[in-house]
Amino acid sequence: MATILFFLILAIVLSILLFLSRLKPYCECEICKSYLNSTWSLEFKNLCDWYSYLLKKSPTGTIHVHVLGNVITSNPNNVEYMLKTNFDNFPKGKQFSTILGDLLGRGIFAVDGEMWKFQRKMASLELGRVSIRSYAFDIVSDEIRNRLIPLLESNIHTVLDLQDVLRRFSFDSICKFSFGMDPGCLKLSLPDSDLQESFDLASKLSAERAMTVSPLVWKIKRSLNIGSEKKLKEAIEKVDVLAEEVIIQKRKNDFSSQNDVLSRFMRNIDDDKLLRDIIVSFLLAGRDTVASGLTTFFWLLAQHPHVINEIRAESNRVMGKTVNGTLATFEGIREMHFLTAAIHESIRLFPPVQFDSKFCQEDDTLPDGTFVAKGTRVTYHPYAMGRMEGIWGKDCLEFKPERWLEDGVFKAQCPFKYPVFQGGVRVCLGKDLSIVEMKSVALALIRQFDFQVHLAKDQAPKFMPGLTATVRGGLPIMVQKRREQ
Numbered sequence: 001m002a003t004i005l006f007f008l009i010l011a012i013v014l015s016i017l018l019f020l021s022r023l024k025p026y027c028e029c030e031i032c033k034s035y036l037n038s039t040w041s042l043e044f045k046n047l048c049d050w051y052s053y054l055l056k057k058s059p060t061g062t063i064h065v066h067v068l069g070n071v072i073t074s075n076p077n078n079v080e081y082m083l084k085t086n087f088d089n090f091p092k093g094k095q096f097s098t099i100l101g102d103l104l105g106r107g108i109f110a111v112d113g114e115m116w117k118f119q120r121k122m123a124s125l126e127l128g129r130v131s132i133r134s135y136a137f138d139i140v141s142d143e144i145r146n147r148l149i150p151l152l153e154s155n156i157h158t159v160l161d162l163q164d165v166l167r168r169f170s171f172d173s174i175c176k177f178s179f180g181m182d183p184g185c186l187k188l189s190l191p192d193s194d195l196q197e198s199f200d201l202a203s204k205l206s207a208e209r210a211m212t213v214s215p216l217v218w219k220i221k222r223s224l225n226i227g228s229e230k231k232l233k234e235a236i237e238k239v240d241v242l243a244e245e246v247i248i249q250k251r252k253n254d255f256s257s258q259n260d261v262l263s264r265f266m267r268n269i270d271d272d273k274l275l276r277d278i279i280v281s282f283l284l285a286g287r288d289t290v291a292s293g294l295t296t297f298f299w300l301l302a303q304h305p306h307v308i309n310e311i312r313a314e315s316n317r318v319m320g321k322t323v324n325g326t327l328a329t330f331e332g333i334r335e336m337h338f339l340t341a342a343i344h345e346s347i348r349l350f351p352p353v354q355f356d357s358k359f360c361q362e363d364d365t366l367p368d369g370t371f372v373a374k375g376t377r378v379t380y381h382p383y384a385m386g387r388m389e390g391i392w393g394k395d396c397l398e399f400k401p402e403r404w405l406e407d408g409v410f411k412a413q414c415p416f417k418y419p420v421f422q423g424g425v426r427v428c429l430g431k432d433l434s435i436v437e438m439k440s441v442a443l444a445l446i447r448q449f450d451f452q453v454h455l456a457k458d459q460a461p462k463f464m465p466g467l468t469a470t471v472r473g474g475l476p477i478m479v480q481k482r483r484e485q
């Protein structure tokens with residue numbers, strides 16, 4: 001026993017030394033010192049705010065955090081290069097699947113190569129169907145009409161955490177849409193859902209792995225099954241059981257003619273472990289992102305009441321003035337260009353996925369001249385990019401939906417300047433769906449309720465570490481029913 005322990009400790013020490021020698025933890029540059037001592041937090045609320053500041057100062061829009069082996073860029077030419085032009089040299093890589101592999105398995109988010117191509121093709125076939133849009137729209141409208149509005153109506157003059165409400169909303173919607181299953185998280189009693197809680201905990205703990213300076217820390221904890229790794233293992237086991245239950249139920253019912261994404265995959269795949277991984281990837285894709293985008297949208301609206309007035313005026317023109325109980329039609333939603341612009345503008349400033357990393361496969365040089373050694377993590381940073389004068393002009397920090405309109409018509413921007421949905425070969429497959437979902441929710445609330453956000457005016461959101469942006473402490477709001485106009 002003593003010998004085993006001796007060799008275990010020796011192996012750990014050697015690995016730490018090897019790791020440290022590669023990471024340059026001794027780096028004396030200002031950025032690395034500030035990162036290691038956390039002195040950045042004296043001046044900045046969020047790590048992403050500090051990175052934005054550094055990227056703004058950099059003449060190329062790119063920085064290197066040596067101690068993390070991480071090149072971070074806000075330069076659109078670099079983003080286009082890694083996501084499109086030289087896509088094959090910037091895969092997710094082994095490092096990514098090691099960190100998230102226990103939770104995501106071989107799901108679309110975690111894999112490259114043939115396994116990714118296969119899932120991408122299947123998911124594109126499903127999400128690209130014209131009829132899927134009205135199917136998704138009906139699910140979202142149903143959840144708004146039967147759950148979201150009644151919940152808010154029964155909580156008039158009560159302080160509610162809108163972020164929690166929206167997370168429940170998008171969890172129900174993505175489960176109904178992707179698996180044909182209704183977890184009922186937004187029912188009036190706001191019930192606890194095992195799947196939702198275990199999934200939240202598992203994604204939070206998985207994301208925290210990426211923040212340790214050395215992966216050895218979590219790897220050792222995992223092998224000893226202690227601390228956060230023990231909790232992660234237990235949460236993942238619960239997710240596994242619940243995902244298995246979804247598959248069993250689906251097999252009991254006839255999935256050959258059902259409309260949801262999982263049924264399509266089940267018609268082509270027999271491997272239950274892979275089906276479980278697909279379920280988890282879709283949960284991750286469609287749940288936190290939409291809730292995050294909507295939460296910060298409502299925070300911004302509270303600071304910009306004239307935008308609320310514009311949205312109301314536009315919707316009155318399209319839908320008439322009766323507000324009670326009426327929801328927009330799919331065609332009506334599409335006609336609302338100002339609303340589309342406001343949502344795009346909001347996620348420009350507060351992208352749900354604040355940064356995203358790839359791993360360089362072979363030595364490479366980015367278009368701005370930055371050399372990237374094989375194995376380096378390369379991160380593009382939509383949060384910082386939304387704050388660059390060079391991309392958006394002098395008013396880049398202002399919330400101005402008009403910047404997306406040309407003669408009143410919404411005009412999309414180049415995805416490499418605005419990689420909120422990624423861009424290039426692996427562009428988000430749920431982009432259009434999520435815009436329709438966000439517009440539908442925002443419109444229903446804005447037309448039917450007045451709301452007050454209970455946060456100080458200048459109290460900008462502080463985010464928790466995680467795979468998607470979550471506001472620490474939630475978004476406390478109080479709603480009031482609007483009268484007929």
Ligand code: HEM
Pocket residue numbers: 108109120123285286287289290293351352353356419420421422425426427428429430431433434
């Ligand atoms: C505001 C909402 C959303 C945002 C901001 C967003 C953003 C993103 C981003 C940045 C990626 C790239 C992630 C990476 O490669 O690491 C991505 C990928 C993806 N998204 Fe979304 N997403 C949203 C909603 C959705 C929804 C609702 C769905 C599904 C119904 C979805 C499905 C996917 C899928 C399947 C991928 C993987 C694509 C691939 O790897 O080929 N997304 N999304």
